[in-house]
């Protein structure tokens with residue numbers, strides 16, 4: 001009996017059948033014009049996943065364009081995108097057959113594509129990659145397969161599309177298959193299948209093709225209906241991240257959550273992480289009654305024999321099968337945000353049901369997605385994929401992503417914008433479990449700032465910089481410094497003077513060199529987002545170079561104050577310039593940003609000259625030039 | 627509590643049916659929102675999707691009570707049977723039900739007959755909803771929307787972000803990977819959470835059937851007083867329905883595929899009086915369910931416009 005008949009004649013039989021269906025998620029990827037939209041439209045259409053009114057709307061639109069049915073029209077998205085004729089975000093579609101319900105993550109192959117594909121791939125059982133038979137295996141196809149394997153999709157289905165345009169040629173298909181099979185063999189898929197199709201005409205999509213009698217490998221839909229997926233879940237390692245503690249009354253304490261992996265049975269001994277306390281499961285509760293056992297991905301409520309303090313973010317496991325515990329681990333990251341990685345900043349890391357602070361200090365490499373080679377890099381930008389070390393402020397309980405998608409995955413959140421900026425997959429740890437243990441909370445690195453210079457600078461709305469005034473005693477550095485500070489403040493900038501004559505003379509050397517910790521101080525002030533104005537004589541070039549290195553040349557502005565000896569003598573209040581022989585000298589800067597002097601101008605005018613320099617250096621907006 | 631499920635352990639047995647998997651995911655989402663937000667609320671529209679959503683919420687916190695109130699936006703033009711059902715259902719389960727009506731709209735007698743469906747919906751539904759969410763200071767509101775309902779919903783996130791004015795910006799939504807939802811918001815912002823995102827209309831009906839979930843009787847065919855207006859059958863639910871001269875309601879066997887305000891909800895001629903009948907009819911007719919909701923025909927992509935304004 002076909003489905004239609006079953007529905008009309010035996011609806012109860014139909015309902016019975018449909019309650020037993022499985023759920024399969026797949027992501028469909030391909031380059032622009034490979035026929036992805038057409039394929040999805042075809043699948044929906046041929047499995048009756050499209051309602052009559054939608055069908056007639058699409059037919060009307062297709063007729064206007066002169067074709068019977070443009071299948072790609074079934075899957076267009078938001079209004080703005082429709083107008084631009086492109087899809088730029090992951091869209092989810094649904095259809096079902098008697099065997100399975102399917103969720104399609106439809107990911108566009110445009111600019112945002114790595115981010116979108118990673119999103120769609122994160123939960124998929126199957127990746128469908130389209131290859132245009134005329135074009136053969138492209139670099140894009142390899143890239144798609146790589147990302148699919150990185151995100152741990154177990155099954156890969158390769159559809160060689162537009163076979164109708166290649167005369168349904170067997171040799172063409174075999175050639176593409178041989179080439180691509182060779183490439184994907186090393187990517188670790190559980191299974192790879194190749195199907196020659198015509199999405200446009202429907203060959204081997206839902207119905208077998210009459211034009212390719214040489215092919216007997218089953219249609220795409222048959223593959224989708226039959227690929228074994230129950231074992232895609234990790235059912236070996238019991239991991240239960242506590243999501244919510246249920247305490248409706250004093251007698252009931254249940255720990256609600258979804259099993260990330262594994263199986264748990266009533267009576268099992270369990271360990272609570274991080275406390276490492278052990279107990280026994282006395283009940284697995286659900287609204288529909290107690291259960292003897294539960295397995296991933298069920299949502300249940302566990303009750304324990306002992307009163308142990310447990311809260312959200314803790315994890316229940318079997319004591320003989322523990323996850324890794326570490327604060328530092330190696331990961332692959334997919335960068336999702338337009339803001340690049342800031343290695344000095346701390347992010348929020350969400351892993352299972354807990355959120356911890358984390359930094360990404362070491363980037364090992366970024367994948368060159370053209371060549372699929374590792375290239376050295378200092379940071380991640382939007383759509384980058386690469387390897388990095390993550391350091392968390394508390395230990396995280398995890399398994400390698402390749403073994404356990406539930407406890408190996410995390411996202412990074414920017415605590416300033418609240419955006420999700422990266423998706424992470426934890427790599428197999430090189431640490432033995434003993435080492436894991438040693439890395440307890442005691443091994444925490446020294447506390448350090450969790451606010452990065454970029455964040456501060458964004459908050460203040462200005463870039464930090466060190467303005468270093470160098471020049472012989474009594475040349476007017478302090479006067480210029482305070483005039484500059486006032487001027488900047490009036491321009492709504494935050495500036496501050498560090499002047500030895502202003503209570504900061506301790507540690508100043510007899511020759512006017514600044515104290516030993518000045519390079520560090522200058523960096524701090526600049527990191528804080530301040531325009532820090534230093535007024536030390538600093539006659540030695542090496543000292544000034546040290547400060548430049550500490551602050552960073554792009555944030556360091558060197559101003560040489562060269563007021564004439566005559567005027568210096570006049571301004572001299574400490575008797576540096578006589579009577580007697582001259583006791584001061586300096587190594588003049590080789591390339592100062594500006595040379596200024598007080599002969600003929602007052603400190604306010606000099607301050608304005610320095611403002612112009614700051615504008616030129618990009619440290620102040622250009623509207624302050626005058 | 628029911629009997630313990632004592633099926634013997636078999637490796638191949640570790641399979642969840644699609645409905646149980648959808649159920650588990652929805653429960654996970656509901657618990658996650660309840661855990662991460664300070665003041666959530668669940669939109670309760672009395673329809674079949676809401677009924678499923680509330681059932682899932684009960685499952686999520688069993689044996690405890692729902693840790694959030696239900697919110698119903700009452701336009702005062704809902705079917706009478708819906709209100710009866712709502713009050714009985716909430717009382718029976720001890721839910722904390724909040725009912726909100728846009729008082730100003732009420733005073734100005736904004737109604738679908740005189741003001742047109744678009745203006746009426748904006749004032750009595752969208753504005754009312756924003757008022758209610760604002761008054762309650764809710765930082766998360768559960769909605770029963772599904773991605774298969776309408777094309778523009780296909781890209782909707784499970785956590786959908788709204789700015790401090792309750793507005794939705796399609797460009798400013800966060801990527802969602804795995805089941806790791808990012809619930810970080812700034813004070814004043816909020817999210818709408820859609821635990822039924824991955825359910826289809828068929829899934830909803832199958833689940834109602836499987837779980838025996840009570841639904842408003844209007845979903846079942848019965849003789850009801852209707853008039854025909856431009857090809858749509860409208861039920862004359864009370865005396866506020868302005869009949870045209872000579873127009874007389876006639877009794878017909880009809881049911882409703884979606885429920886909303888009676889003057890805006892078309893009835894289907896039908897003889898389906900049981901759940902299997904309804905499911906059969908749905909599968910054989912294959913008309914998408916929004917056809918019964920008149921608001922969508924005002925303009926192409928209208929759902930999206932409404933969403934930007936804050937409608938669910």
Ligand SMILES: Nc1nc2c(ncn2[C@@H]2O[C@H](COP(=O)(O)OP(=O)(O)O)[C@@H](O)[C@H]2O)c(=O)[nH]1
Pocket residue numbers: 030031032033034035036037038039072161162163164165197198199200201
């Ligand atoms: N002849 C032929 N054309 C196809 C086939 N599949 C897709 N096309 C055409 O290829 C073009 C791009 O298809 P579309 O589905 O929009 O590609 P997408 O960018 O990958 O979504 C359209 O003009 C389709 O009609 C096929 O199997 N055979």
